[in-house]
Each structure stands twice: as C-alpha cells, then as structure tokens.
Amino acid sequence: MRRIATIRGRVKMSVRTIIRHVRIWGAMVAVSFSRIMHYRLDTVARFIGILPVLIMRVIVLTLPYQFVSTIAGWDAHEVLMVLGMFYVSEGLSWVFYKRGISLLEERLQTGMMSSVLLKPVNSRFFISFSELDVTRIADVVAGAGLLTVAVVSSGINVGLMEIVFAAVGLFEGLAIMYGLYLLVNSLSFWTNRTYLGHVANPVFTLARYPVDFWGGSVKNLFYFVVPLAFVSTVPAGLLAGKLPLWWLGVGVVMAFLGVVASSVVWRYGVRYYLDNGVRYE
Amino acid sequence: MVTPKINLTIRRGMQHNGRSVIAVFHAGLTEERSHGTRIVVWTVSAVIEPVAWAVVWIASSRTEGGFPLGTSTIITYYLLILLMSRLVSSWTFDALAQDIALGRYGSYLVRPVGVVLYRLGLDLSHKFVAVGALIPLWLAGMGVALHMNMLECEPGRLIYIAGAVFVAMVLRFVMDITVAHVVMWTGRADGVSIVYHAMSRLLGGITVPLVLLPEWAQSFATALPFRFMYSLPVEIAVGFVDAGEMFLGLLGGIVWIAVFVVGGAVIMRMAKMYIDPWEA
Numbered sequence: 001m002r003r004i005a006t007i008r009g010r011v012k013m014s015v016r017t018i019i020r021h022v023r024i025w026g027a028m029v030a031v032s033f034s035r036i037m038h039y040r041l042d043t044v045a046r047f048i049g050i051l052p053v054l055i056m057r058v059i060v061l062t063l064p065y066q067f068v069s070t071i072a073g074w075d076a077h078e079v080l081m082v083l084g085m086f087y088v089s090e091g092l093s094w095v096f097y098k099r100g101i102s103l104l105e106e107r108l109q110t111g112m113m114s115s116v117l118l119k120p121v122n123s124r125f126f127i128s129f130s131e132l133d134v135t136r137i138a139d140v141v142a143g144a145g146l147l148t149v150a151v152v153s154s155g156i157n158v159g160l161m162e163i164v165f166a167a168v169g170l171f172e173g174l175a176i177m178y179g180l181y182l183l184v185n186s187l188s189f190w191t192n193r194t195y196l197g198h199v200a201n202p203v204f205t206l207a208r209y210p211v212d213f214w215g216g217s218v219k220n221l222f223y224f225v226v227p228l229a230f231v232s233t234v235p236a237g238l239l240a241g242k243l244p245l246w247w248l249g250v251g252v253v254m255a256f257l258g259v260v261a262s263s264v265v266w267r268y269g270v271r272y273y274l275d276n277g278v279r280y281e
Numbered sequence: 282m283v284t285p286k287i288n289l290t291i292r293r294g295m296q297h298n299g300r301s302v303i304a305v306f307h308a309g310l311t312e313e314r315s316h317g318t319r320i321v322v323w324t325v326s327a328v329i330e331p332v333a334w335a336v337v338w339i340a341s342s343r344t345e346g347g348f349p350l351g352t353s354t355i356i357t358y359y360l361l362i363l364l365m366s367r368l369v370s371s372w373t374f375d376a377l378a379q380d381i382a383l384g385r386y387g388s389y390l391v392r393p394v395g396v397v398l399y400r401l402g403l404d405l406s407h408k409f410v411a412v413g414a415l416i417p418l419w420l421a422g423m424g425v426a427l428h429m430n431m432l433e434c435e436p437g438r439l440i441y442i443a444g445a446v447f448v449a450m451v452l453r454f455v456m457d458i459t460v461a462h463v464v465m466w467t468g469r470a471d472g473v474s475i476v477y478h479a480m481s482r483l484l485g486g487i488t489v490p491l492v493l494l495p496e497w498a499q500s501f502a503t504a505l506p507f508r509f510m511y512s513l514p515v516e517i518a519v520g521f522v523d524a525g526e527m528f529l530g531l532l533g534g535i536v537w538i539a540v541f542v543v544g545g546a547v548i549m550r551m552a553k554m555y556i557d558p559w560e561a
Contacts, residue, residue, distance in 0.1 A: 038468065039467065039468045039469040041466055041467040041468065041472075042467040042468060042469040042470075042471055042472040042473065043472065044472075045467055045472035045473055045476065046471065046472035046475065046476075049472060049473075049475065049476030049479075050476075052476075052480065053475075053476060053479040053480065053483070056479075056480070056483040056484065057483065059494070059495070059498060060483060060488055060489045060494075063489060063493055063494070064337060064338065064340075064341035067341055067342075067349075068341050071337070071340050071341055072340060133471075135471065135472065196322065198322050198323065198326050199322050199325055199326045201326070202326045202327075202329040202330060203329060205329070205330065206329065206330075206333050209333065209337060213333075213336060213337055213340055214336060215340070
C-alpha cells in the first residue's frame, strides 16, 4: 500500500512539474509574440524576404535538371519536396528551440548562465525553449507551400497515410536535430569563444539536398552518424513513397540516441560549470 | 591666404583619420587574436556549402551528356569562389547591425573617429588575419587550379582580376555599412540579415556559377551588386567572360560602389537625425 502511495505521489509530482513547465512555456510563447509586435518592420521584412530567397533556391536547385533527368535517383519534383521539407523542419526548429540554444555560448560568456541555473525551472528546458523565434513561421508556411506545389506537380499519389508517415518522420528529424544542436552547443561549457554554432548551422543546411547526392560512405555518414537525412530526405522520401517504413523505426532510435547523448553532455557541462564557478546547492 | 589654411585643415584632418584607422586596426588585431579559434571555425563553416554544390554539379556532369561545364572547371570554380568569398567577407554588417539593434550606435557618434572609419579599421584587421589564415588554402587552391590548367593567366587578365577583387572588397564594405543602417528602422537585424546574406550567396555566384542560370536570371544577377562582390573575379580567372565584359564588369562594380557611397551617406544622415534630436 505504501509503495502504491509513493508511486502515486511521484506521478502526481511529475504531472504537476509538466503542467508547470507547460504554463511557463505558454508564457514564453506570449512574450515571443509580443516581441515581434515590437519589431513589426523586421517581421514584415522576414515574411516578404523569404519569397525571393525561396524562388532563387528553387531555380538553383532545379538547374541541374535542365541537363539530367535524375540525380542519385531523385527527380526535380522530389528534390523540391526535400527543399520544402527542409524549410518546414528548419523553420520549426528555429521557432521552438534553435534560437534559445544558440544563445547558450553568449550566456556562458556573459555569466548569464548562473541566473538560469538559479531559476526554479529545469535549466535545459529553459535554455532550449525560452527564446522562440516566431518570425520563422514564415519558413514553415513557405516550405509547406513549396511541398504542396511539388507534390501536386509531380503527380505522385499522396494519401493520408503518407502524410502521417512524413509528419512522424519530420517530428523525428526535429528531435534528432534538437539532440545534435544541443550537443554541439553544450561543448561551449568547456570551450570559450569557439562559436561552434557557426559550424553547426551550415552543416544543417546540407539537408537542403537529398543526402543520396553525396554517394558512398558520406551518404551513410549522413544517414547514420550525423543523421541529417532525417531532417528532410527521409520525411520527403516517405511522403513520395520512395522509402520503406522501417526508416521510421531507425528515426526513433536515432532521435532517442541524440536526445540521450545531448542530455548526458548537458549534465556534465552544467557540473563542469558549477565546479569552476559558484556552487548553488 | 585662405587656401593654405584650408589645405592645412584638410591635411590635418586626413592625418587624424589615417592615425585613427591605424589605431583601430591595431585594436582589431588584438581582438582577432583573442578570438583565435573563430577564424578556424569561420573558415570551416564557409567550406561546407560550396563543397556541397560542387558535389551536386559534379554528380550532374557525370550522369548524362549535354552538361556545359567539365568536372575540372567545376572544381576550379568552387575552389576560387570559396577563396574569394572568404577574402571579401567581413563582420561589418553583423557587428554594426547588432550595435544599432542594441542601442550602441550613440557611442559611435561621440567617438573622435566616425562610424565608417572605425568599422574600416576593424574590417582591415579582419582581412589581414583572414588573408594570413587562408594562405595554405590559397596555395592549395592555386596549385589545384594550375595543375588542372584551368586558369587564364595572361597579364591583362591578372590586372583585371586584381581590380575586380579590390572593387569587390570595397563594394562589400560600403554595402555592409549602408544595409546595416536599415536596422535603425527595423529595430532588429534578423529579417534584414537573413535576406541580405541569402541573396548575396544566391546572386553572388557562391551557390551556383551564374553562367548556369537561365538568361533572365543572369541578367537579373548582373543588374544587382552581388555579382561584383564575389563572382566577377572568379569568372575572369576561369575565363567565363571576355575582355569587353571584364571592363564592363569592373565599371559596373564601380558604379555600385558610387551608388552605395551616396546612398550610405544619405541613410547615415537620416539615421543620425532619427536618433539625435539635436541633429533633427
């Protein structure tokens, strides 16, 4: 009986903690929206500017197809699906966590990390989700639009199940990217002014193209070691019916490994930070 | 009697400006030294996109016939555009835009050296370090390009290349200064920065050689300043342009510099009036 009561108590505590964090996150969303109202012109520039950039990217990405019909098994429509998926994925990652994580190094340099650790909230949660870049919704909308155009123009029969599989693949890609991004940026605990995020961001942009383009061992590297394929290639492949469903299973494993690895590095990083600074316990 | 006095004033002003730029240059070198790893990270991050595109184009050129560029031309182009983009790159836009967004522009106004000269000193120090850091990359790039016999090395062309590189550097600087001041009105640099950098890469030939774009897109890219900022010197070196086009290209770059110098002066005046009620 006592054991059941203890378990019940723990569950209640966990539920309360989750509800508290959801409330905090809701407040952060509200703050982010009010922030873009302060910078209306910048937001307008972001929304208008995405269009010419996207048009140019589409032109550039479809250029090789004037000379060839497929590259590494991907035709022009499918490549546009990958680009659309990349925009959606990249946009969502910036909306939810990339901005916050990218500020970690600055927080460490300026000593602001200490105030984060003092807050009565999980520090990883706060760092990851406190800074929402809601202007990146423009990327999500543009990517979804491009995806729709590419699917319709390709003539591929896309049913509800394909959309669900692609959505699951996209979610896995977001989780994998979260793990990788947090892991790379967490290395800032040990290094100083290395601007690791500046390397991580261009690496992620490689997901704009199907990773099969790389061929050979580099392709396998992007599928299994630095799994950029799950950001855009796998979800787009699932949507187009090019890839078998077991890739979703691989994605779950990759996402789990990525999040666990980043969590371990984060814990060590915070411990290192505390050991070298003031102890707050 | 008045003319010598004016001459003296001008000379003293120029001496003061020159000394200021040199002082900022030294300070910039110290700053660059303290960010030692930044230059390595910055170089590594720049390599990624050109390499990815070179892979795409090489894959296309090998798949079927009819592709207008050979593999060695593609490799040479991307090597040179990579070097060029690093040589021209600068922190001016990002740093100045951030200063403006965070309300630090006022500090430029009370310094004995103006915003342009201050940023020029820092830009030169960055270029100095960047050129030094890139020497191995330069040598490797040149070695590969010469080995492939893909470079056009006549003396006339070399002079044009040097001119085009200089024009590119100046154009990037004046454009950075001008566009950064737009943040005065947008309040935040994010939107402007993303569009500015993306368009620079796409229309500057970093992502794809402009000769491969459709006719209308090539005309569009030639009408904008980005081509003169990155692509033109490489196009001259690889032999994509003939003698007449080289001259017109240089002229186009100089015209864009003039446009941004005038536009920059106007926008800076407006910015000062915007933040300083006494100026208004």
